[in-house]
Amino acid sequence: MSSGKGLLLKADPIAATFHSEVQNSLGANKAQVGRAPKLVGILSTSSKPSRTYAEFTRRQCESLEFEFVLKETGAALNRDGEGGPELGEGEGVEEAIMEANTDDSVDGIMVYFPIFGPQQVWTRDSEPRYHLQILGIGSLSAANCLPYKDVEGLHAKFHYNLYHNIRFISPSSLSAPASTGASAGLTGDEAENDTPPLGMVKSILPCTPLAIVKCLEYAGVYNKILPYGDRAYGKIVVVVNRSEVVGRPLAALLANDGARVFSVDIDSIYEYSKRPSASVESDSSVSSTRKYHPRHIVRPHPKGFDTLKACLAVADVVVSAVPNPMYKITTGWLKDGCICVNVAAEKNFEKDVRDKASLYIPAVGKVTILMLLRNLLRLHQYNSVSPPTPMTLAAEVSASQIAQ
Template identity: 40%
Template sequence: MADDKPNCKVVLANNIAKNLLAEVHDGLKKIDRKPLLVGFLSSSDPAAKVYADWTGKTASENGFAFELREIDRELLEDAIIDANNDSAVDGIIVYYPIFGNRQDQYLQQIVSIDKDVEGLSHRYIFNMYQNIRFLDDANTKKSILPCTPLAVIKILEYLRIYNTILSYGNRLHGRTITVINRSEVVGRPLAALLANDGACVYSVDINDVQEFTRGEGLRKKRHEVSERPGWTIDDCLPLSDVVISGVPGDKYKVPLEKLRDGAVCINFSSERNFTPEVKEKASIYVPAIGKVTIVVLLRNLLRIVQNKIEAAAEAPEKPTEEKATQATA
């Protein structure tokens, strides 16, 4: 008798997070203290509070110190500056939205680049879009990437969508990916990162479709964006090996009738953008990514601490007062 069960593999974020946590634990063993992450909560958004609670729980369970500071939003700017100047604070995360306008973007730039675990500082964002992967000329210190887009990339690596036979930076060559949502926080950065790694990416927003690509044969150093006039999601889905959706709210659902058979489907919205029937067509389905995002946050914090330790080791030794006196005698 034939087995009528769908052949879709449902992959839970927790399983992917475990692999990344092992990497984080190995790095922590080389540090003789608990890195301190300070979270600022000035939002009444319930999702922000849930994220803050999960961050604290995961950090505490995995060898990090976490301190949540609930601050009136009008006092937040000064509070961030104080944390920037506090040598005991290793990393800072601010839970957005706060004002819900350009003031939030300003606050993102207040956080010191040396403590920005979310990768939202101008230098990090510039590097991400320009496909500059390191902070130093020797290519030893990797730039920090935004947590949710990086979490999606780590999931794709876990699922072996990245082709490790190809050279680093080109491992999505030949992949066609649709990203539904072009927010400045997740959707557009994710499309850029995937295209920089070699994929042809269709970025779908409420009004239009854009194509992110490094050109034929990946001849471009970084991605370029072109408009697809008249295109809708119905044009993108049949072409896509991977479909990644993050539309907020519970009303939006991906039109499964257009989905390519055997596509990999990933949901990064707090709501389910895919109906249960996705398992009838997809080969792999990841229903949520939150736990991976928080581990990536800790991984970013560890990288910042490692960069700080390496920078201190590389810095020339400061002369003692006696040496300084001798040098000027």
């Protein structure tokens, strides 16, 4: 800090804290079932960052002695004359998911996004803008991947839990037939700490948003003195990108932990928060024993926060995940001493970001991989406690086929 610049914090020391956890859990898992969990990665896009991530997944799995198989379909084969121009983005991905669903040797399934490719528009006027269109980005996994093999946490059961702040679930709920009813579980407000009560397990969360939360915990954004479920209380966070894979679930996770989150996308700004509305806050008749909602509420931005610049001026933390090399957050708009986290393969912050930021995390990929493997180990453990029955498997596969 003597140089007058903020600290550059790479993902390596953060990942190291989870590396040993994953190794120890893997050892216990092998001793119990006699083999390492098997992960199938499905690549059906021509996106170079997606292929890089797939190869990085392979290396990490091999180094930790997980079994990993990369299944390439569609546009992923359109290189070196292998596939031909007729193979499109996303072609064959549903079939690959269904095949892995019915393969008893497969313990986890992941799909590399974006499948249909981003379409971006950049204008450098009064405010940087971007346009991200990824059709059905989470639907292929959510509709087709069985919940007890979904290491990405994109299944409807996991999404329901995330957005309703349900932290702990019964392992049998993962192998129960799909239903439209509420998920039986324990919310963050009801839990005393992050240790699951007897007979319950942690719900599966999306890997990248979870990795970002772990980075922020490491950076001291979370106050461990505060009650579990409110440890981000008092922090204002800006999340740029509201994708179903990163931006939206991240905003919900942070808000459910007590933060006030401004979710910024191309045409809108929303506030995610457990805080009561302004009218409720000013009502003296409201009981002081329940000031916060049990889960986050999404509202249009409040007055005075209708631009990214206005939101950044008050943000303690800024997370950006815009897949466009031309998109840059203006350093001058940042609050002095804020924490900035870049999630995109392209750098979303200007080179002088540390002139304003007290801490800059340029990438989270190494932590994301470990969150994915941790999810894989947890699912494998949950299934050993409450294995799916043939009838359950048939019901889930039938439901996913109907969803198509």
